[in-house]
Amino acid sequence: MDTKDILKKVKKIEIKTKRLSDHIFSGEYHTSFKGRGMTFSEVRQYQFGDDVRAIDWNVTARYNEPYIKVFEEERELTLMLMVDVSGSENFGSTDTFKNEIVTEIAATLAFSATQNNDKIGLILFSDQIELFIPPKKGKTHVLRIIRELLDFKPKSQHTDLAHALEYATKVLKKKAIVFVLSDFITPNFESTLRITAKKHDITGIRVYDKREQEIPNVGLITVFDAETREEVVLNTSSQSTRKEYEAYFQKKEKKFLKVFQKCGAGTINIEVNDSYVKKLLGYFKSR
DSSP states (O other), X not given: OOHHHHHHHHHHHHHHHHHHIIIIIHHHHHHHSOOSEEEEEEEEEOOTTOOGXXXXXXXXXXXXXXXXXXEEEEOOOEEEEEEEOSGGGSOOSSSOOHHHHHHHHHHHHHHHHHHTTOEEEEEEESSSEEEEEEEEOSXXXXXXXXXXXXXXXXXXXXXXXXXXXXXXXXXXOXXXXXXXXXXXXXXXXXXXXXXXXXXXXEEEEEEEOHHHHOOOOOSEEEEEOTTTOOEEEEETTOHHHHHHHHHHHHXXXXXXXXXXXXXXXXXEEEETTSOHHHHHHHHHHHO
């Protein structure tokens, strides 16, 4: 894509996802993720029913009538988007690829965080850290993130989530909301996720295509692995082949759910043709 095409796509995604975040997700996002704690706001005169433990005795003595301390939740948060840009994300059996849905979901989350005046950062990863954009506030910053998601060309086609999680732990000094968007076709990452989840609020968003879940009976086909560059001929007329294919998908899905839940992290499963709006909204409400 040239610059003009990229800007058109950025604008299109902005219009779609910002509307969603403005009208649907901003309130749910706000209530789903808590701030870092309570911070002092002001003192005011005591009113009937106030908690006597909040009385400010110094101010009370000065004015000879009771005053209480008022605290409010410290809302400002950091949202870190960790996005898988490996070769397997460039797949789609319909007119929509996995990486296109990932971009829309990431943009929706980013605009929701902007509504809450939070900082947003981005980590693009394969089996290495492809790009790190430090967390900042503002619409211009979000549009830069969307632009990178649309046009970034990774150096590697492979995936290593454990390495990306280690990197996130190093660069994020304070507790953050971390969304990992991937198909989670990656080597073991449980021990690293457990460490990261102790420090941050992590959610894994698994995006997959229906043809990764089941394969139709269309005879002999050649399957190409975008990450290993290997080709395999499958006989889809064979019922046992189709069952093995489905079993492999289910094994990967169960591992994803089990590992994240075991580490105390949240999970969302989204098929490319699903309504990610409903899935995100359901997840926010369940929290």
